[in-house]
Amino acid sequence: MRKQIVAGNWKMHGTLDEVRLLADQLHAAAFHLQHHQEIVICPPFVYLMLLRERFLDRKEFHIGAQNCYTEPSGAFTGEIAAPMLSSIGVEYVIIGHSERRQYFHETHDMLAKKINIALQSGLKPIFCCGEPLDIRRQQAQNAYVEKQLQESLFHLSEEQLRQIVIAYEPVWAIGTGVNATAQQAQDMHAFIRNLIANRYHAGIADDITILYGGSVKASNAAELFACPDVDGGLVGGASLKAEEFIRIVESLAVKQSNH
Numbered sequence: 001m002r003k004q005i006v007a008g009n010w011k012m013h014g015t016l017d018e019v020r021l022l023a024d025q026l027h028a029a030a031f032h033l034q035h036h037q038e039i040v041i042c043p044p045f046v047y048l049m050l051l052r053e054r055f056l057d058r059k060e061f062h063i064g065a066q067n068c069y070t071e072p073s074g075a076f077t078g079e080i081a082a083p084m085l086s087s088i089g090v091e092y093v094i095i096g097h098s099e100r101r102q103y104f105h106e107t108h109d110m111l112a113k114k115i116n117i118a119l120q121s122g123l124k125p126i127f128c129c130g131e132p133l134d135i136r137r138q139q140a141q142n143a144y145v146e147k148q149l150q151e152s153l154f155h156l157s158e159e160q161l162r163q164i165v166i167a168y169e170p171v172w173a174i175g176t177g178v179n180a181t182a183q184q185a186q187d188m189h190a191f192i193r194n195l196i197a198n199r200y201h202a203g204i205a206d207d208i209t210i211l212y213g214g215s216v217k218a219s220n221a222a223e224l225f226a227c228p229d230v231d232g233g234l235v236g237g238a239s240l241k242a243e244e245f246i247r248i249v250e251s252l253a254v255k256q257s258n259h
């Protein structure tokens with residue numbers, strides 16, 4: 001049965017007091033998740049240890065970083081290495097978010113290296129893919145996403161690919177309030193699953209968790225999560241509001257297993 005996840009990407013938000021308050025509110029919430037469902041919290045690096053310790057007694061919560069560097073250590077001032085993350089109990093790392101691709105010029109090749117070092121360090125990458133608006137307008141989104149997967153993921157062995165979570169995040173839906181429709185999300189998720197089936201085999205395609213990201217809110221989560229190939233969400237803005245995020249998690253809790 002493949003894993004279903006709601007992941008909160010806090011991006012570059014929150015002072016220590018704000019993060020403590022949000023963590024307390026989430027910690028106090030009662031979730032009724034099924035055994036194959038998880039919550040992943042991805043705070044800025046400086047709060048990883050704090051969050052890890054805060055949620056040690058809540059097994060449904062897992063901690064993820066928002067990025068890692070391509071090398072395991074070295075003279076790279078300001079960067080954070082994947083082995084450092086695993087050494088403090090971080091389980092997941094977001095790789096290839098469109099903001100990293102756009103503002104920090106991360107290439108397919110760099111992302112492939114980050115995937116490799118994350119896997120070698122025992123982290124589970126949440127690999128982001130998704131097309132910008134002009135590509136969607138040309139109806140060229142499938143080829144665009146296919147290239148992202150081919151260039152940064154499809155060199156992996158089957159065993160390695162099984163450690164990956166894919167997040168489909170159409171760039172035009174991120175932070176805009178305009179989410180992909182359930183049908184658009186389902187179509188792309190099915191397309192990605194089909195690509196994996198063709199490159200590897202149907203068994204692994206069925207096992208890979210594919211999240212949707214882009215303006216997920218409490219009001220649209222249930223409809224998006226109801227899609228058979230949508231295994232949860234990668235949530236940005238709405239993950240910073242405890243009540244909203246809790247309701248999104250509750251929308252996943254009632255989702256039936258698809259596999």
Ligand SMILES: O=C[C@H](O)COP(=O)(O)O
Pocket residue numbers: 009097169173174175176177213214215216234235236237238
């Ligand atoms: O990583 C999360 C995505 O960028 C979605 O952000 P958003 O929910 O604010 O649109």
